[in-house]
Amino acid sequence: MGESTVISWTGKTWNPWVGCLKVSPGCDNCYMYRDRRRYGQDGAAIRRTAPATFNAPTKWPRSLIFTCSWSDFFLAQADDWRPKAWGIIERTPQHTYQILTKRATRMLSWSQEHGWPDHCWAGVSVESGKYLHRRDVLRQVPAQHRFLSLEPLLEDLGELNLEGIGAVIVGGESVPGFRPMGLEWTKDVRDQCIAAGVFFHFKQSAGPRSGQGRLLDGRLWDGWPQTNGVATVGINDHE
Numbered sequence: 001m002g003e004s005t006v007i008s009w010t011g012k013t014w015n016p017w018v019g020c021l022k023v024s025p026g027c028d029n030c031y032m033y034r035d036r037r038r039y040g041q042d043g044a045a046i047r048r049t050a051p052a053t054f055n056a057p058t059k060w061p062r063s064l065i066f067t068c069s070w071s072d073f074f075l076a077q078a079d080d081w082r083p084k085a086w087g088i089i090e091r092t093p094q095h096t097y098q099i100l101t102k103r104a105t106r107m108l109s110w111s112q113e114h115g116w117p118d119h120c121w122a123g124v125s126v127e128s129g130k131y132l133h134r135r136d137v138l139r140q141v142p143a144q145h146r147f148l149s150l151e152p153l154l155e156d157l158g159e160l161n162l163e164g165i166g167a168v169i170v171g172g173e174s175v176p177g178f179r180p181m182g183l184e185w186t187k188d189v190r191d192q193c194i195a196a197g198v199f200f201h202f203k204q205s206a207g208p209r210s211g212q213g214r215l216l217d218g219r220l221w222d223g224w225p226q227t228n229g230v231a232t233v234g235i236n237d238h239e
Contacts, residue, residue: 019046026127172206199223
């Protein structure tokens, strides 16, 4: 829940609220529910965090920030808190915020009403072909930078059509009883990213814990664009 993180594609995490509700099969083994159980908490219990956590980005040096790693920024239950959190985002343009959601239509509606600052990346999670419509909604968000998180990747997605997308993250589940992820699916996504000039980040293979199997064809793929002067999380090439 705090600022430190082992997530390879970001620098810090910020959770103005915690807790979430499952909306699709990609949520089934979400790490947030597991981690909150370790603290004796219910992952579906949604609450605003303490002021020090809620306001933390105002105290941080320039950072790459995954927003709502233990929730969803566009969760309906957070509607009363989101305007204040958005105000913090707007007041801290030194940061680069990565806002990732499964609630793509709510993100689009918010962006149409409030705009979308250039220091925010807009992203959606897509775990299977059934949910590629989230990508199509994402393209309508007036963000300068958009990304896809194919985590957990549960099937071969075929031809992706990456028009309007700046970066793609691929990862498998990292829990006991994980669902398998075919490396051939991942390589196909990588090859499409290379062909489209889109940054590709391979987070991990599927396995019982975080961070295992980060190599693909014998190397790391840690691509992420540099935005707002924030250092990238890894190499920026496509080769």
